[in-house]
Amino acid sequence: MFFPPRRRTTWFEYGLALAIFAAISLLNLWLEPWIGYEAIALVYLLAVVLLALFVGRGPILFGTILTAMGWSVMFAPPRYSFHIGSFYDKMMFAMYFVVALTVAQLTARLRAERLAEQKSEERSRALYLFTRELADSAGRTDILERVINQVGRTFNAKVALLLPSDHPGGKFGLFPKSTWQLDDSEEMISQACEKCRAAGRGTQEFPGAMGLYVALTAGGPAEGVLAVCPSAEIELNSDQKELLENFARQTALVLDRQRLRDAEINTRLLVESERFGRTLLNSVSHELRTPLAAISTAAATLRDSGGLSPGQQQLSNEIDSATTRLNRVVQSLLSAARIQSGQVRPNLDWCDISDVLRATLRGLGPMLAKHLVERELEPGLPLIRADFTLVQQALANLLVNAATYTPAGTKIQITARREGTELVVQVADNGPGLATDQIERIFDLFHRTPGSKPGGTGLGLAIVKGFIEAQGGRVEAQNRPAGGAAFSIYMPVQEAPNITEESA
């Protein structure tokens, strides 16, 4: 506990001086016949020096006067009178006075220094204990609890911590584990303290307050306020205030360090989870596709081997179409996972949208066989900077979507045109269209229109959005005035480097 040693009252010290004087005088009366009255002065001098080791300046002066008077009255001839006879004795009296005072002063200074040293040692010790206590703390909450305990024990006081609330700009709020529940005016003081570093009892600001408030800061902006409320009889001196400020600074440093450590841990976790996600994605992709490849290869080999009955032939075709479908689902899941984990890294290059569309339609093969697909591409469309395969997958998803949700035999129209600085590719169908309240959420992951027919994963449109936005484009869904839904992909048009005739 850090208490300045309780000051013995001055009266006690004066009494002590008087008592020592009385005791030494008696001793001297007994000694005088053997050593003579001159040496008696030395015994008194010794007593004064010893006294100076234990008492303050006032009592020392008091003791010096007492002993000097005692010597002159009781021992210096003529005895039992204030009068000193010989010049030699007068000089001795004066010298005694000077020497006693000087020695006493020196001793007192020594003692004061020792006291100060002791105090600073106590302060360092308290600070050391405080630091050590915080050093092996686990996490921010633990740090704060330890601060409260340690400060409370050191100052024998109730302690409150005020910390910034989570939302920026909010006021400080009381840390729940505080042992001192602040009332409103006390909170107000602590809010003020944020700016003036220290406030409350024993400071310039709000000196009448119950507690002492110190901002938690290590030079930067305050991280909170430490408030202590010692019992009323304890005097808060500047040493204590300084110690409390040291505690506050130390707390701020530890909190700061903890925050850095937390940030580092977070970053590492993020990196690790990203790596984990990537590894998982790769291994899932491998583990799902390899058996799929095996199934489809086996079915195809079976079918091509000949000698199958028509029924068996049909079964192997079923296996084939089921694996194709499953493969699409796996593909969608992996794409969605890539989008979700932010691992879509488009490989941008110049692309001809008609080329992309051609590849898309070829890749879909029989999936659009039941619909009439019309293409209308504005002549002279510019090249776009895009990732060919990502645009292709986005378009494929839109087309499969249209084919899935519209009746067989209806038209699916694909148009591409330039609109200002954007190239727009639209896939429009002649199906039932979209419910107006669904349009906004239709591109959300796993969003499925209520009442829509079964089938589909709810991933397709989210993938379209994810892939297109990753390349700096945007998507839009709307109902066509003539009926049916229309999905548009907007890609930014950058001026392609000039291609001169027969260039290079």
Added chain:
Amino acid sequence: MNVENRPIPLSVLVIDDETQMQRLLTIALEAAGYLVTTAGSGQDGLRTIAYHRHDLVILDLGLPDISGLLVLKQLREWSQTPVIILTVHDAEAEKVEALDTGADDYVTKPFNTSELLARVRASIRRANQGQSREPVFCQGDLKVDLTARRVMLQGEPVKLTAKEYALLRLFILHAGKVLTHRQILREVWGAGHENDTQYLRVYLMRLREKLELNPAAAPLFLTEPGVGYRLAEGGA
């Protein structure tokens, strides 16, 4: 084409660490008349090729010991045996790198067996015919006489610019084979233009406009998304 009738069957080496894929590929290839050897790792595969001559290698890029790309690189230092790589979807960069390293073709897993067999046949045939080519290329309505530099569509001459013709000629010389953007750009426009994909896109658009007049007919130039282009070939 009639592999079955050859006195000595063509041999194919399958390098894949998945035993299931090994078995299935073996069954499919043996059913088509090939002699199949398998290797479960890259090192194993390289050793096998060093000791026995093979007509074709099917190489999975995801091998446990050394990457398929490294196997390909090492193999290409001393052998011109055609290589078809097995890869997965989404791995365009990997495909391009393998093709630029010297792979002859690629198949994406899960693949269609007839597609794989067609690629195998085409790769072996291209490797055997070497540089010697028929001077006249015919495909659908298109007829190109490489010696006379004459391009005919439905019997009508087509006027091509020098670059357009150079591009078409490159495709014809490698008919059926996938060519990466980089390979085409280097051959037609020179090494300094390997990344100028825009040239290729524009010239391909023009070639298509001039040569693919009938939208109902099978396309001549096939786009390999994210990888390059391939000229359709009668048999493939």
